[in-house]
Amino acid sequence: MHILNRNSLAVLLLGCLLPVIAWAAANPVVQVRNGFVRGLPPGTTNTAAYMTLVNTSDEALVLTGTMSPAATSAMLHKTVHHEGGMMAMEHVMTATLPARGQLKLESGGLHLMLMGLKRPLREGTNVEVTLQFEGGYSLTADLPVVSVLKE
Ligand SMILES: [Cu+2]
Numbered sequence: 001m002h003i004l005n006r007n008s009l010a011v012l013l014l015g016c017l018l019p020v021i022a023w024a025a026a027n028p029v030v031q032v033r034n035g036f037v038r039g040l041p042p043g044t045t046n047t048a049a050y051m052t053l054v055n056t057s058d059e060a061l062v063l064t065g066t067m068s069p070a071a072t073s074a075m076l077h078k079t080v081h082h083e084g085g086m087m088a089m090e091h092v093m094t095a096t097l098p099a100r101g102q103l104k105l106e107s108g109g110l111h112l113m114l115m116g117l118k119r120p121l122r123e124g125t126n127v128e129v130t131l132q133f134e135g136g137y138s139l140t141a142d143l144p145v146v147s148v149l150k151e
Contacts, residue, residue: 029057030097030131032141037070037127039147042120048077049112049129049143052104055097063095063103065132072116074129079108089113094134123147 035051049068055061066074076092095110097103105111112129121127125145132138 028139029137030055030061030133030139032139032143035129035141035143036146037114037121037129037143039121039123039145039149041149044120045117046113046115047117047121048107049074049114049127050105050107051112051141051143052102053097053131054102055100058099060099060101061097061137062134063097063131064093064134066112066129067132068114068127068129070118070121070127071114072118074112074114076105076110077113078110121145 031054033052033054035049037049038047040047053063063076066076068074076095077089078092080088080090082088092110095103103110114127114129123145126142127145128140128142130138130140
């Protein structure tokens with residue numbers, strides 16, 4: 001009968017783990033699709049980033065934090081429509097990506113607000129945003145600036 005000693009067990013474990021690590025690096029748990037940052041006229045200090053987040057895992061993920069080197073602060077906002085056509089934005093602490101599902105950050109809904117822009121955002125440049133999820137998973141996306149002004 002073959003008995004595993006400690007070393008061969010370690011080799012066996014490593015052999016099992018390595019493909020998992022390689023898979024995780026090649027397949028991010030969350031994919032960012034159609035992401036962009038709204039480019040606004042010079043002098044504007046706040047703007048918004050929009051994107052579709054796709055959860056490729058079998059577990060729901062909770063988005064708990066956002067940041068960007070382009071802005072003093074970045075936070076999740078929700079646009080709420082009040083009676084009489086008034087619109088306002090509310091700070092949202094967390095948002096859930098369903099297992100194998102999507103979360104849309106879009107104009108008029110949930111969005112990523114970039115507040116206190118450190119420089120004007122020019123079309124053709126990119127802005128980094130980092131999304132942090134419960135459990136320590138985070139990802140950084142490089143989003144193009146798309147100007148709202150069409151010349
Ligand atoms: Cu907002």
